[in-house]
Amino acid sequence: MTSFLSVKDLHVEFPTDDGLVSAVNGMDLSLERGETVGLVGESGSGKSVTTQAIMGLFKDSKARVSGTIDFEGTDLISLSENRMREYRGKKIGMIFQDPLSAMHPFYTVGEQIAEAYRVHNQVSKKAAKEVAVDMLGRVGIPAARSRADSYPHEFSGGMRQRAMIAMALVCEPELLIADEPTTALDVTVQAQILDLISGLQQETNSAVIFVTHDLGVVAELCQRVVVMYGGQCVEQAPVRTIFREPGHPYTRGLMASMPALSDETGRLKPIPGSPPALLDLPKGCLFAERCEVAKLLPEGLCREERPLLRIHGDHEVRCHAHERGLLAVGGPSAAGNMKGESADV
Template sequence: MTEQDAITVQAPRAFLEVRDLRIHFPTDDGLVKSVDGLSFSLERGRTLGIVGESGSGKSVTSLGLLGLHNRKNAKVSGEIWLDGQEIVGSSPEQVRRLRGRKMSMIFQDPLSSMHPFYTIGAQIIEAYRIHNDVSKQVARKHAIDMLDRVGIPQPDKRVDDYPHQFSGGMRQRAMIAMSLSCDPELLIADEPTTALDVTVQAQILDLIRDLQKEFNSAVIIITHDLGVVAELSDDILVMYGGRCVEYGEVEELFHAPEHPYTWGLLGSMPRLDRDRSDRLMPIKGSPPSLINVPEGCAFSPRCAFAELNEGRSETERPELREIGPGHRVACHLDRADRRRLWDEEIRPKL
């Protein structure tokens, strides 16, 4: 679908709807297909967890949602509808008006995503005043309120601190305060707790959950940690090689996953809530290069069950098919086979 078509298509009902999003980067080595046909939708008040390994395209997707890709380097196609407005076909100026106000982002590393020369307060005030016509004093008061809201002690003093004077957890809180300063309706958190210690991670996850309840915003949380998505998400989208391989409600995805890659992720992680297993069950090989994504099913070279369907996985790309209410899987394996494998071979070993 070209960009021209995208604009004429009727706006969908869902708050956020992504249709056939493709983000490709032409490089000297070839075309990097970071995101290659991704579709999903999200309502207000719900949390979507996007799970995948490095290079699966999850961060590129989040930057695409915010319209942050440089059009000179990236070829973006498809549609992203945010509350009735299409983003892919919009001008950078239009997207800029949405960014920060209607949608905003919490980045992984708050130290490198804040400006070291400006105080925390100045950075929040700047973001707020871009979208709201208020005086500096009012904006400053708002910044202090926001810092207080995310649990920074003595916010009226700390507002004049520089990022380096904050600890890692406090920086992430300040980052959250900044991204929430304009009450965004869509909040994207890209690995929000990966750089943090577990006790601080727990604080931040609680904070995101509470703030979502308060603002009724839609949240997308991008992570490689299945524990984090299980704690926060309503729905989960598993990405592999730039595509969605499985999508479903969190309970369904953890208790009856149907894609061998999802099984692999679950088998790879040691779990504290189970007895210690003798051996982990890793996925063999490593993730594909996005320049040479395998033809057919991208996961087939690493799939332990690929031979069960006589080479179909190597030649034919599996479609994302609905197998139950809200549960979609892209796999060539027979449904009955998948269920049998999960029940008999995978689940008992987890």
């Protein structure tokens, strides 16, 4: 059975004066209709570039994109920019991390939402304005009719994010990509935004890719987790599996670096070292230089031979140590690091 969205062997490379930057390096991802998948990893791991490739944002750039992005039987990579515009906004919507920079400062919020609607629907400006007002009301903007005439800078951070969500959802896309939509918000507004996305998803039965650094958000919102490192998927599994039996040393490092409510010292445990240079990726495992488990394996294995993404039931892991059973069970528990209900993840 074909997935609703299937990304296979995706590569995104950017030519620069210093060489070719391999931002995404053989990424695999699948998504079913109505499912929410969390895409996690450190900055520079390729999360945003992957989602931008799905949106077709590199069509008119010098970026080199290869592989397949199958969306309901259509390979999005092979589409022209004109054909991709028919999908972007209508079938695939995106909530950007910073709505203030994503929205035009010279047009009112209502005008921008109405324009997004008119691109894909043959309606008058007046009818589109009514749709925009209705959408602003649905995302919780008070006095939506009057606030539709406000400019982005006149909205608070939380209101701008709601307006950005309204713009992304106004055409009721089948796939919604949320790229760090709550990063700059306080925890109260963050919780409101997460509830809003979840509620609107249930109304439309859309699929959601949620890009985030916050594993607590992933545990609360997502059914499945995809962990990225060096532009690759290094692990993916259902949320319960990831938090109880992480199979990759990098995933364990991410969990260990989370603030723990039970840790009286209040100290974080960062992953030592830095992500690989995308201009010159190592020959072997991309995480080998930072991995303590690599020392337990035959000398040179992790640095000379790049591991494949192996399937173990509903759990996929890219790790030589996991293949040999060294990381098959156990690992740091997420229970102490999550919110009060996390032990039931």
